[in-house]
Amino acid sequence: MLDLVCLSEPFCLTRDYAPASEVVGFHRVVRDGWPVEASPEAVARLGVTVRFVASDNLVTLAADGLRQTCVDGACVVFRSWCEGLTCSWQAGAADGRAEPFLHEIKLQAVSAEALARAKAEVFVSLDGGRRRLSLAQLGEGGPAAPGLYTAPVRPGDRRLRRPAA
Numbered sequence: 001m002l003d004l005v006c007l008s009e010p011f012c013l014t015r016d017y018a019p020a021s022e023v024v025g026f027h028r029v030v031r032d033g034w035p036v037e038a039s040p041e042a043v044a045r046l047g048v049t050v051r052f053v054a055s056d057n058l059v060t061l062a063a064d065g066l067r068q069t070c071v072d073g074a075c076v077v078f079r080s081w082c083e084g085l086t087c088s089w090q091a092g093a094a095d096g097r098a099e100p101f102l103h104e105i106k107l108q109a110v111s112a113e114a115l116a117r118a119k120a121e122v123f124v125s126l127d128g129g130r131r132r133l134s135l136a137q138l139g140e141g142g143p144a145a146p147g148l149y150t151a152p153v154r155p156g157d158r159r160l161r162r163p164a165a
Contacts, residue, residue: 004132006125008052010093011105012132014121021050047114050122053088053104055152062158066149067141068094074131076124077102077144079151085109089135090151093126094144102151107135
């Protein structure tokens, strides 16, 4: 069984990668009086920085442009992009019980090999952690099922229009 640390739901990572993680974005997370920042030694050893992105710039999105991957009945709705050795995922569980909220995580690596290793060590947690899919398992996915999704805004996002009351 994997020894996982879930510092920012729905993302979990193996305990070895936890020291290479930090919280960035709109607000700063402080624990024991210190900001949550990646250890330079862990980043150098693993060749990657894991960034949990905190944002309150949210909007309800249409499914176009979102992808979905299901493994053994566990489904994740996501979108991702990579530029060089930096990749970002906005992902959330698609369990049919509630509107999925997409949280963001970024990996910034020093090599393609370090990036590939990190993708296998970072997970989207489902069912309170009982099931999980690694970022590597998400792959390209297929088109997301129609529905409402809430996520941080990106340029060009198509927002859902609410019917007039």
